[in-house]
Amino acid sequence: MRWIWIDRFEEFHSGKSATAIKMVSRAEDHLYEQTPLYPVMPHSLILEGLAQTGGILLGEANDFKEKVVLAKITSASFFDHAVPGDELRYIAKLVDIRTEGGLAECQVLKNGTLMAQAEIFFAHVDQSRSQEMALPQENFVFGQGHLSEMIKKARAMTPRDSIDTTTT
C-alpha cells in the first residue's frame, strides 16, 4: 500500500489554497484496525490527508525546490467521524509562506458538512539537514511526475471564475 491519503485534487490555486478529495473505501485495511466491529477512518489518517493537501500546496508554491515536512499540528478539532462510503473534502489555505516553511489553515468537509478543522505548520528541511537525515533527493511520498499529473488535472477542473489570474 502507498502512503497516499488523497485521491485527487478538486481545486488548486497556486500559493493560496487547494481542495483534495478522499473517498473512504470499505476495502481499506486501516478501517478495521482501530475499531474492528465498527469501521471508521482514524482521525490521524485524516490529518495526514490534510497535511498532504497543504504540503503539496506549499511545495508547489516553491516549484518543489524545497523538501516540505509536517512540522507540527498546532490545533485540531473533530466534530464527527468518517465511515466507508463517505466523501471527504480536504481544504487547505496557506496563510503564511516563508523561506523556512509555511502555515496552513485546514478544514475537512464530510459529504459537504464541516467535520474537522486544523492548523498545520510545515517546515522546509535545510539542504544540509536533509543530507544528515538521509532524505532522498527527489520529493518523497509523491513522485514528481505523479504530482504534476494530479495538479494539472486539478487546474483543468478548477472553475474558471475562481482562478486568480495573478498566480499560476
Added chain:
Amino acid sequence: MSQDEIFQKVATTLVDALGVDEDEVTKDATLTGDLGAESIDFLDIVFRLEKNFDIKIPRGDLFPDEKLFSDARFVKNGKMTAEGLAELRQRLPFADIDAFAKNPSVKELSSLYTVETIVKYIEGKIR
C-alpha cells in the same frame, strides 16, 4: 505600545504556539524548561510574532542560527568560547548572556530564553 501590552501579546502568541495555559506564561518562565517548547516550536513562534506584531524577524535575529554552533572558533568541547560569548552578545543584545556565561554549555543555551527575553526583543524591534 507599553511593555505590559507587549507582554500580553507575547503571552497570547506563546499560548497559541505551545498550547500552554495563560497563567503558565510568566515573565521569567523559560521557553523550553517551563513551557515545553521544542526546536520546531521556535520557528512557529517566529511566524506568529511576525504576524501579531506586524514585524519581520530575519533568520538568526531572535534565535541564533545553528551554523554558529558548528564554528570551532565559537564552540569547544560543547561550550561557548570567550569569542563565542562575544559573538552572542553582539547578535543577541536583548538576552542575558552574563547569566549564560557562568555555564556556557551549548545545551544550556535554550534556557537563555524566557518570556521576558522575547518581550525585550520585541521592544527593541518596534521602538
